[in-house]
Amino acid sequence: xxxxxxxxxGLVQPGGSLRVSCAASGxxxxxxxxxxxxxxxxxxxxxxxxxxxxGDKFYLDSVKGRFTISRDNAKNSVYLQMNGLRAEDTAVxxxxxxxxxxxxxxxGQGTLxxxxx
Amino acid sequence: EIVLTQSPAxxxxxxxxxxTLSCRASQSVSNYLAWYQQxxxxxxxxxxxxxxxxxxxxxxxxxxSGSGTDFTLTISSLEPxxxxxxxxxxxxxxxxxxxxxxxxxxxx
Numbered sequence: 001x002x003x004x005x006x007x008x009x010g011l012v013q014p015g016g017s018l019r020v021s022c023a024a025s026g027x028x029x030x031x032x033x034x035x036x037x038x039x040x041x042x043x044x045x046x047x048x049x050x051x052x053x054x055g056d057k058f059y060l061d062s063v064k065g066r067f068t069i070s071r072d073n074a075k076n077s078v079y080l081q082m083n084g085l086r087a088e089d090t091a092v093x094x095x096x097x098x099x100x101x102x103x104x105x106x107x108g109q110g111t112l113x114x115x116x117x
Numbered sequence: 118e119i120v121l122t123q124s125p126a127x128x129x130x131x132x133x134x135x136x137t138l139s140c141r142a143s144q145s146v147s148n149y150l151a152w153y154q155q156x157x158x159x160x161x162x163x164x165x166x167x168x169x170x171x172x173x174x175x176x177x178x179x180x181x182s183g184s185g186t187d188f189t190l191t192i193s194s195l196e197p198x199x200x201x202x203x204x205x206x207x208x209x210x211x212x213x214x215x216x217x218x219x220x221x222x223x224x225x
Binding site for chain 1: 151153155159160161162163166167170172204206208211212213214215216217218219
């Protein structure tokens with residue numbers, strides 16, 4: 001069974017930094033693209049970043065230069081380092097496994113990041 | 118960036134009725150469109166990919182159609198557990214992947 005478990009969310013001040021993590025199990029992690037998707041309170045879904053098997057990374061324009069996605073295949077984990085956080089980054093951050101040719105096939109339960117003074 | 122517009126914003130129906138949800142893209146996405154269901158407090162679940170293919174384990178009452186810029190998700194006969202928010206998402210032209218704003222399907 002595929003499992004994705006996020007951690008590391010919390011309250012951070014504007015301009016601060018936070019790293020959220022996602023531990024994966026139940027599939028060959030190193031063979032899959034992984035994404036982070038966020039959802040602001042009461043709002044819709046917004047793709048943030050993804051990383052492929054080779055370590056190539058892609059980002060939403062509004063987070064470029066502030067967020068960095070990375071992966072550790074030995075630990076079956078994907079990370080999102082968030083710097084220069086803004087109030088508008090407040091959201092539940094979901095880790096998702098992309099299924100090639102389909103979409104976001106598996107999701108974690110999410111971790112809440114709140115940016116506030 | 119491709120903008121996806123869903124309609125209606127809210128749809129009020131009764132169990133047993135047929136639901137028709139729409140998603141329109143600002144430019145062609147071919148058939149690279151997916152649908153997701155999200156219930157309160159839960160992550161989204163993939164329902165339909167490539168416009169018309171049901172994901173693993175999705176009941177046959179869910180179907181998708183369309184290509185280019187206009188897409189439809191149909192639920193043939195609503196079950197109580199189908200009342201949720203539905204999102205469309207394109208993977209034709211990325212980054213970024215984009216989602217529609219969602220349609221809330223509520224019990225009448």
